[in-house]
Amino acid sequence: RDGEIPRQALPVVRQDEIGLLTEALNGLQAVIINEEAKAAEHAANDRLRRIVSYVPGIVFQYRLFPDGHSAFPFASEGIRKIYGLAPEEVETHVRPLRDMMHPDDVEHFQATMHESAKTLAPWHVDYRICVPGKGTRWLMINAQPERDSDGSTLWHGFIADISEMKAMSAELEHYRDHLEQLVELRTADLEAARAEAVRLAMAKSEFLATMSHEIRTPLHG
Numbered sequence: 001r002d003g004e005i006p007r008q009a010l011p012v013v014r015q016d017e018i019g020l021l022t023e024a025l026n027g028l029q030a031v032i033i034n035e036e037a038k039a040a041e042h043a044a045n046d047r048l049r050r051i052v053s054y055v056p057g058i059v060f061q062y063r064l065f066p067d068g069h070s071a072f073p074f075a076s077e078g079i080r081k082i083y084g085l086a087p088e089e090v091e092t093h094v095r096p097l098r099d100m101m102h103p104d105d106v107e108h109f110q111a112t113m114h115e116s117a118k119t120l121a122p123w124h125v126d127y128r129i130c131v132p133g134k135g136t137r138w139l140m141i142n143a144q145p146e147r148d149s150d151g152s153t154l155w156h157g158f159i160a161d162i163s164e165m166k167a168m169s170a171e172l173e174h175y176r177d178h179l180e181q182l183v184e185l186r187t188a189d190l191e192a193a194r195a196e197a198v199r200l201a202m203a204k205s206e207f208l209a210t211m212s213h214e215i216r217t218p219l220h221g
Helices: 017-052 078-083 103-119 163-220
Strands: 058-064 070-075 123-131 135-147 153-161
Touching: 058 078, 070 078, 078 123, 078 153, 103 123, 103 135, 103 153, 135 163
Parallel strands: none
Antiparallel strands: 058 070, 058 153, 123 135, 135 153
16 A cells, blocks of 8 residues: 555465455456556557647558458547548558558558568558549558567558659659650651751762763863
């Protein structure tokens, strides 16, 4: 009671009334410890949410369980801006997020995730989501995995919206291709002009040679 003895399970000497009471106290103590741990974890998560609330994108913990299902034990408030979902909606299952993924990117997303879980290599992947009212957005995941004691894989990382970067890249690619076409067209024009100049030079030389012969002949005569 005074806090001088570390909190621990009391020994059960014999199965009488005192023994049953001791077991009950031990059980109660285990529940209290468990609830205190949950409260501490919840408080830590609240502090972390406040810290990262202004960080662009989503700061997250993502867990892949041995049975194949996955969840976000932690996701920052950025998930509301990108996905339109509350962090609590993905704490037990990621189905709401998977439903928004572009069908053409699902296979690649799954392949990179399982490869990272298998090798514990960093997980990097770009993928698209289709958000109602916002259209298609490009996202990027950058996360570091670790193996948990229960066989699950836990990633710590962030998700960034790279839609603007992808659009700029596509625009630059378009300009580059257009520039290549212009260069090819200009090169063809220059080659045609060069060929025409060569033809004209040859015609001039032939004309001068002919005229020189035509002039010299009567002069000799």
